[in-house]
Amino acid sequence: MSRIGLPVLETPRLIIREIEESDVYDMFEYASLPNVGPVAGWEPHKSLSYTKSIIKMFRNKYQYGQLGVFAIVLKESDKMIGTIELHTYVKNHKAELGYTISPYFWGNGYAYEAAKAVISWGFNELELKRIECTAFVNNNQSNRVCEKLGLDFECVRKKGYMLYDGSIHDISCYAITDDEYFKSIRS
Numbered sequence: 001m002s003r004i005g006l007p008v009l010e011t012p013r014l015i016i017r018e019i020e021e022s023d024v025y026d027m028f029e030y031a032s033l034p035n036v037g038p039v040a041g042w043e044p045h046k047s048l049s050y051t052k053s054i055i056k057m058f059r060n061k062y063q064y065g066q067l068g069v070f071a072i073v074l075k076e077s078d079k080m081i082g083t084i085e086l087h088t089y090v091k092n093h094k095a096e097l098g099y100t101i102s103p104y105f106w107g108n109g110y111a112y113e114a115a116k117a118v119i120s121w122g123f124n125e126l127e128l129k130r131i132e133c134t135a136f137v138n139n140n141q142s143n144r145v146c147e148k149l150g151l152d153f154e155c156v157r158k159k160g161y162m163l164y165d166g167s168i169h170d171i172s173c174y175a176i177t178d179d180e181y182f183k184s185i186r187s
């Protein structure tokens with residue numbers, strides 16, 4: 001399968017481009033912290049070589065018909081501060097938004113700014129009909145980002161997610177359709 005090229009997206013403060021091997025140090029800095037991965041469903045990274053293998057896996061996603069993963073980079077310092085992706089991609093239909101920001105940069109609107117650009121790409125270029133986002137019910141930050149983005153709260157999927165440690169969690173489900181998105185940017 002040919003590689004689905006990720007574009008470079010630009011927002012006022014961010015460059016959003018495909019993750020690269022050289023992002024390993026910036027990624028490890030936040031992905032190794034205990035308050036980041038588990039909230040999003042993944043185990044904290046224990047070594048740089050593990051982070052390297054994750055980046056390699058991200059860059060190979062196209063082999064499975066998936067879109068790949070963007071790095072979120074601050075324009076002013078060229079620092080990579082997180083990732084964002086449209087995963088569980090079904091061509092001409094839908095995908096799920098996933099994002100992580102380094103805690104050193106939380107609360108500055110970076111997740112919102114990056115997600116807005118990725119959603120625009122999803123509807124305008126990929127012609128998706130629906131973009132979803134899920135998070136643990138108590139992940140107030142992520143659920144707030146969904147609200148800011150104009151995604152509708154649809155339901156709680158009770159016991160909908162098993163974490164890597166075997167624990168089971170309720171998850172909140174948000175979504176926006178293409179019709180809702182285009183109506184919102186016109187108004």
Ligand SMILES: CC(C)(COP(=O)(O)OP(=O)(O)OC[C@H]1O[C@@H](n2cnc3c(N)ncnc32)[C@H](O)[C@@H]1OP(=O)(O)O)[C@@H](O)C(=O)NCCC(=O)NCCS
Binds near residue numbers: 100113
């Ligand atoms: C979720 C995450 C990406 C948000 O990143 P961010 O750049 O800080 O997000 P933003 O600044 O755009 O928005 C965060 C919002 O949550 C709000 N918030 C922060 N703590 C909160 C809390 N405890 N309760 C409710 N809202 C909270 C912020 O005030 C902000 O809303 P506002 O703009 O209305 O003030 C980041 O917290 C993260 O990486 N968490 C760990 C990984 C994760 O949970 N990923 C998502 C899994 S699906």
